[in-house]
Amino acid sequence: MDGVGTKLMLALETGILDTIGIDLVAMSVNNVVTSGTKPLGFLDYNSTGHLDVDVAEKVIKGIVDGCKQSDCALLGGEREGDFDLCGCAVGIAKKDSIIDGKNIIAGDILIGLPSSGAHSNDFSLVRRLVLVLTMSNQIYQFC
Numbered sequence: 001m002d003g004v005g006t007k008l009m010l011a012l013e014t015g016i017l018d019t020i021g022i023d024l025v026a027m028s029v030n031n032v033v034t035s036g037t038k039p040l041g042f043l044d045y046n047s048t049g050h051l052d053v054d055v056a057e058k059v060i061k062g063i064v065d066g067c068k069q070s071d072c073a074l075l076g077g078e079r080e081g082d083f084d085l086c087g088c089a090v091g092i093a094k095k096d097s098i099i100d101g102k103n104i105i106a107g108d109i110l111i112g113l114p115s116s117g118a119h120s121n122d123f124s125l126v127r128r129l130v131l132v133l134t135m136s137n138q139i140y141q142f143c
Helices: 006-014 020-033 053-070 122-135
Strands: 038-048 073-076 083-092
Touching (some): 006 020, 020 038, 020 053, 020 083, 038 053, 053 073
Parallel strands (some): 038 073
Antiparallel strands (some): 038 083
16 A cells, blocks of 8 residues: 655646556555566545545546556545545465565676656655755756
């Protein structure tokens, strides 16, 4: 189970809400995949004080897109002026395929893959940079 953390604040501040659902699914599914399991389904949770249908539609579209990209089923699922998101991914693996680190030995090769941009916990730093650069009147495009 995971949430998108500070990225939700950025999405609300910028009004870019159609990708936050994709990130929500990715955070949970990535946690499942790193154990060697195949994601089966994703259960979302959306808490809001007042339902803004336009916002909810964008967020849910992102969750649906994230589930499609992750090849897992969307299983279903209140505060004034904003909302909170979290979700849970469920996966399956054969017992002998679970990645638990027991087979790692000296000399194994670690492969790093490039990122497509800022993700998950990166957004605490991104939000801080925006605040600092805005306060110093030096706004740059860095994402």
